Amino acid sequence: MIVVTGATGNVGRALVDRLLAAGQPVRALTRDPQRAALPERAEVVRFQPDEPAALFDGATKLFLYAQAGTAPLLAAAREHGVRHVVLLSSGIIQEGADETHPIHVMHATVEREIRDSGLDWTFLRPNAFATNALQYAPQIRAGDTVRGVFADGLSAPIHEDDIAAVAERVLLDSGHEGAVHRLTGPEATSNADQVAAIGDAVGRKLTFVEVDPAEAGPELFPHVPPQMLQRLLESFAETVGVPPEITGTVQELTGTPARTFARWAQDHAGDFR
Numbered sequence: 001m002i003v004v005t006g007a008t009g010n011v012g013r014a015l016v017d018r019l020l021a022a023g024q025p026v027r028a029l030t031r032d033p034q035r036a037a038l039p040e041r042a043e044v045v046r047f048q049p050d051e052p053a054a055l056f057d058g059a060t061k062l063f064l065y066a067q068a069g070t071a072p073l074l075a076a077a078r079e080h081g082v083r084h085v086v087l088l089s090s091g092i093i094q095e096g097a098d099e100t101h102p103i104h105v106m107h108a109t110v111e112r113e114i115r116d117s118g119l120d121w122t123f124l125r126p127n128a129f130a131t132n133a134l135q136y137a138p139q140i141r142a143g144d145t146v147r148g149v150f151a152d153g154l155s156a157p158i159h160e161d162d163i164a165a166v167a168e169r170v171l172l173d174s175g176h177e178g179a180v181h182r183l184t185g186p187e188a189t190s191n192a193d194q195v196a197a198i199g200d201a202v203g204r205k206l207t208f209v210e211v212d213p214a215e216a217g218p219e220l221f222p223h224v225p226p227q228m229l230q231r232l233l234e235s236f237a238e239t240v241g242v243p244p245e246i247t248g249t250v251q252e253l254t255g256t257p258a259r260t261f262a263r264w265a266q267d268h269a270g271d272f273r
Contacts, residue, residue, distance in 0.1 A: 014164035052076030
């Protein structure tokens with residue numbers, strides 16, 4: 001049995017589908033099973049950390065979102081038979097990184113707790129997620145102009161199903177214990193180019209209008225906690241004109257090349273209509 005936390009998230013849902021297709025028993029954890037809309041073959045369980053037996057009995061492997069990772073949860077998982085945890089961490093953790101950045105602190109803390117837990121572990125460290133572009137969806141549904149910061153900011157966004165494909169292999173294949181896998185998309189793309197690619201996917205010409213970062217607020221980043229926004233904008237500023245890290249990890253581990261942002265936009269065209 002493989003336990004998947006964040007089973008209704010972008011990566012978690014894709015991973016549940018993949019594991020079921022591979023014939024693996026899956027226990028999908030979610031805070032609202034009634035609204036999860038997960039496949040019937042998945043055992044959907046309410047995520048209640050204070051009832052670890054319901055979460056982990058019969059399980060040997062765990063896919064973990066950083067937000068769900070706590071030392072008590074890891075201890076409970078080990079006590080109930082889990083032996084290997086695969087963490088969806090962050091590419092922000094690397095040599096020379098700003099260790100005071102809130103995103104770094106959160107993921108580094110969970111990584112440390114996993115190392116201390118006595119469980120075998122594998123860390124997946126993706127950089128930019130292609131799904132971050134969903135922040136533009138309300139503007140694109142409303143018109144052909146997209147306001148955003150740093151038109152020339154560069155990244156190599158990764159398709160969420162490519163992350164899930166790597167997680168599938170790490171969970172099902174041996175030899176990944178103690179490994180750290182850095183994940184990216186296959187090519188650099190600017191924020192303005194991403195909007196253009198979405199326009200191509202939906203059959204419209206979209207225009208990116210750059211906004212002064214000092215004027216960027218909750219309307220552009222509705223899901224970012226206010227106390228984190230300034231640090232996030234500073235991180236985005238550092239990407240302007242700077243080639244991003246690009247790894248071949250997706251192809252190395254899955255045998256299939258990582259998908260481009262244009263492919264992601266085509267897969268998600270319905271989200272922008």
